[in-house]
Amino acid sequence: MLFSTASGYALRALAAMPEDGTYSLAKDLASLLDLPGPYLAKILQSLAQEGILHSVRGPRGGFRLARPAHHITVGEVVAALEGIETMSGCVMGFARCDNEDNPCPLHKAWNEVKAHMDASMTHVTIRDLQILDMQQRREVAGSRH
Amino acid sequence: MLFSTASGYALRALAAMPEDGTYSLAKDLASLLDLPGPYLAKILQSLAQEGILHSVRGPRGGFRLARPAHHITVGEVVAALEGIETMSGCVMGFARCDNEDNPCPLHKAWNEVKAHMDASMTHVTIRDLQILDMQQRREVAGSRH
DNA sequence: TTTTAAGAAGACAAGCCTATCCTTAATTGA
DNA sequence: TCAATTAAGGATAGGCTTGTCTTCTTAAAA
Numbered sequence: 096m097l098f099s100t101a102s103g104y105a106l107r108a109l110a111a112m113p114e115d116g117t118y119s120l121a122k123d124l125a126s127l128l129d130l131p132g133p134y135l136a137k138i139l140q141s142l143a144q145e146g147i148l149h150s151v152r153g154p155r156g157g158f159r160l161a162r163p164a165h166h167i168t169v170g171e172v173v174a175a176l177e178g179i180e181t182m183s184g185c186v187m188g189f190a191r192c193d194n195e196d197n198p199c200p201l202h203k204a205w206n207e208v209k210a211h212m213d214a215s216m217t218h219v220t221i222r223d224l225q226i227l228d229m230q231q232r233r234e235v236a237g238s239r240h
Numbered sequence: 241m242l243f244s245t246a247s248g249y250a251l252r253a254l255a256a257m258p259e260d261g262t263y264s265l266a267k268d269l270a271s272l273l274d275l276p277g278p279y280l281a282k283i284l285q286s287l288a289q290e291g292i293l294h295s296v297r298g299p300r301g302g303f304r305l306a307r308p309a310h311h312i313t314v315g316e317v318v319a320a321l322e323g324i325e326t327m328s329g330c331v332m333g334f335a336r337c338d339n340e341d342n343p344c345p346l347h348k349a350w351n352e353v354k355a356h357m358d359a360s361m362t363h364v365t366i367r368d369l370q371i372l373d374m375q376q377r378r379e380v381a382g383s384r385h
Numbered sequence: 386t387t388t389t390a391a392g393a394a395g396a397c398a399a400g401c402c403t404a405t406c407c408t409t410a411a412t413t414g415a
Numbered sequence: 416t417c418a419a420t421t422a423a424g425g426a427t428a429g430g431c432t433t434g435t436c437t438t439c440t441t442a443a444a445a
Binding site: 285296 | 419420421422423424
């Protein structure tokens with residue numbers, strides 16, 4: 096997996112949250128998606144601090160998307176949890192490796208990879224994941240019959 | 241960086257080893273490349289166990305490449321230290337994400353990325369890194385004047 | 386006002402990676 | 416044979432990620 100476990104959990108949880116303004120509970124999302132509850136709660140709290148989610152304490156509280164799902168990109172979520180440095184730097188860890196002077200043998204390939212992923216991550220939004228999420232949950236439900 | 245620190249160190253050390261059959265000491269490579277000596281020694285020992293290096297104990301011993309540099313691929317080194325699972329699995333950590341049924345929105349992009357990197361890693365060898373290594377050491381030497 | 390239902394925040398632990406150190410084993414050379 | 420040299424192996428420690436647990440705070444509902 097390219098992303099961290101936390102990012103994967105976050106994307107799945109965001110895709111499962113309704114957009115009707117109602118609040119979802121961390122533990123409900125966790126049991127729905129079969130994720131570790133306390134850990135998911137921490138992740139959702141981080142996303143709330145980053146302005147991706149809105150949270151309310153107390154009865155009938157919980158988490159909801161701070162913006163429409165199609166305005167939250169995958170890259171934004173990953174950056175909020177992992178920082179933006181994830182894919183920067185030389186693939187091989189060479190200190191002196193840049194475009195102009197002495198690129199490492201994997202430099203060109205890695206640059207194309209980065210550009211490709213970067214484009215995907217800024218264009219794919221949580222809304223795109225919602226469809227997938229529905230498909231997956233339908234299949235899981237079907238397999239239980 | 242895509243690879244682990246250990247893989248980066250390993251590639252740099254392998255690129256710096258002579259191919260004339262003589263043995264290099266872990267601590268010499270470490271000081272030449274400015275890497276943590278004991279840690280590099282562990283890494284080289286792992287590479288010896290994997291058959292990428294040949295090691296001899298005692299005076300005049302050390303490590304040498306077990307095969308010609310152009311027969312050792314970058315992918316082989318990374319796989320020896322990190323396992324082959326590094327780039328397998330869904331990018332987003334979705335359990336049910338495959339080519340046929342329900343690929344995740346990043347699935348296609350990630351597959352192209354994987355194919356690209358995989359091709360590079362099996363075609364680029366330690367010999368390709370030797371040229372880079374010479375360039376980098378020359379520059380470092382020059383910058384000290 | 387009291388109770389209850391939530392998130393927020395902190396401590397804590399397990400596991401992995403990075404890194405160091407110490408001891409042991411092997412090999413060479415005197 | 417003995418001393419020196421080198422890798423091999425194990426123990427240990429710090430940092431980060433994953434994950435759990437407990438306590439505190441907020442806010443709604445009774």
